[in-house]
Amino acid sequence: MDRLAELEVFAAVAGQGSFTGAARVLQLPRSTVTARIQALEARLGVRLLHRTTRRVSLTVDGRAALRDVQRILDDLRDLHDLGAASAEPRGRIRVDAPSAAARHVIAPALPELLARYPELEVHLGSTDRPVDVLAEGVDCVIRGGEVFDPSLVGRRLARFEVLTCAAPSYLAAHGVPASPHDLDHHVFVAFLSPRSGRPYDPDFTIDGELVAVPARHRVACNDSDTWLTAGLAGAGLLQVPLTRHVLGHLRDGRLVPVLERWPAGELPVSVLWPRQRLPARVRVFVDWVVALYEEEARIVSTWRSAGYDGA
Numbered sequence: 001m002d003r004l005a006e007l008e009v010f011a012a013v014a015g016q017g018s019f020t021g022a023a024r025v026l027q028l029p030r031s032t033v034t035a036r037i038q039a040l041e042a043r044l045g046v047r048l049l050h051r052t053t054r055r056v057s058l059t060v061d062g063r064a065a066l067r068d069v070q071r072i073l074d075d076l077r078d079l080h081d082l083g084a085a086s087a088e089p090r091g092r093i094r095v096d097a098p099s100a101a102a103r104h105v106i107a108p109a110l111p112e113l114l115a116r117y118p119e120l121e122v123h124l125g126s127t128d129r130p131v132d133v134l135a136e137g138v139d140c141v142i143r144g145g146e147v148f149d150p151s152l153v154g155r156r157l158a159r160f161e162v163l164t165c166a167a168p169s170y171l172a173a174h175g176v177p178a179s180p181h182d183l184d185h186h187v188f189v190a191f192l193s194p195r196s197g198r199p200y201d202p203d204f205t206i207d208g209e210l211v212a213v214p215a216r217h218r219v220a221c222n223d224s225d226t227w228l229t230a231g232l233a234g235a236g237l238l239q240v241p242l243t244r245h246v247l248g249h250l251r252d253g254r255l256v257p258v259l260e261r262w263p264a265g266e267l268p269v270s271v272l273w274p275r276q277r278l279p280a281r282v283r284v285f286v287d288w289v290v291a292l293y294e295e296e297a298r299i300v301s302t303w304r305s306a307g308y309d310g311a
Contacts, residue, residue: 140272
């Protein structure tokens with residue numbers, strides 16, 4: 001039992017990035033958390049954590065150990081369910097999603113999931129930065145774009161059309177661009193790459209090929225909701241995935257499509273998890289979010305066919 005408690009504390013410290021945060025989540029005294037980490041390091045004969053006055057991070061040995069510890073804890077949770085002869089998935093699911101997806105797609109639908117599975121607990125992180133799934137103890141992530149990570153597997157959720165648009169206030173002040181070659185007279189609200197920190201250039205289909213066209217910007221954001229809000233305020237042109245939330249702004253006139261003769265491609269969205277056996281509690285979340293996005297894509301397709309004005 002002591003050894004299992006040490007593993008649970010280690011996973012919590014790694015996930016929270018602090019002893020204090022782990023103590024709060026586990027509802028233990030901080031001194032107990034410290035003692036269990038020290039006992040685990042002594043037992044393994046390696047240092048698992050770098051400690052500074054500001055933060056706690058995993059050592060190389062700690063990162064390797066965390067993968068095994070999370071697998072052990074997941075297996076034990078599944079065995080507990082079998083031992084209880086219960087078909088009900090239970091336990092905590094740690095999910096990370098882009099801020100816009102978390103706020104406008106996943107969070108509003110969570111009550112239905114929780115009503116269906118009363119023993120589940122969902123911890124939903126919302127961030128547009130890359131998350132180290134193993135190091136941060138995350139069970140699965142929702143991500144846009146093509147993902148090339150051999151440590152992860154997943155399922156495609158949707159492919160959203162990317163639309164070039166702007167607020168009426170921006171177009172009134174700066175005019176409507178006639179073609180991608182007219183962008184010298186315009187600015188975009190840029191989205192910053194979560195990996196490089198550099199702004200993405202807008203994409204356009206020119207002569208049958210999707211190409212990135214350099215464009216100026218005066219505002220750049222690293223959070224998808226903040227980025228969209230800046231565009232709605234008239235800070236520049238936008239290229240946005242045509243989700244139900246964005247389509248609502250188009251239908252009520254807060255955004256106006258432009259440059260539709262030069263499509264901007266599509267944004268694939270996927271749910272991803274570590275390359276290992278999927279615990280029952282995560283499997284039901286994955287199946288649920290797949291169905292959720294199928295419905296999202298169906299609604300977008302219906303609205304899109306009806307036109308932006310809903311006619």
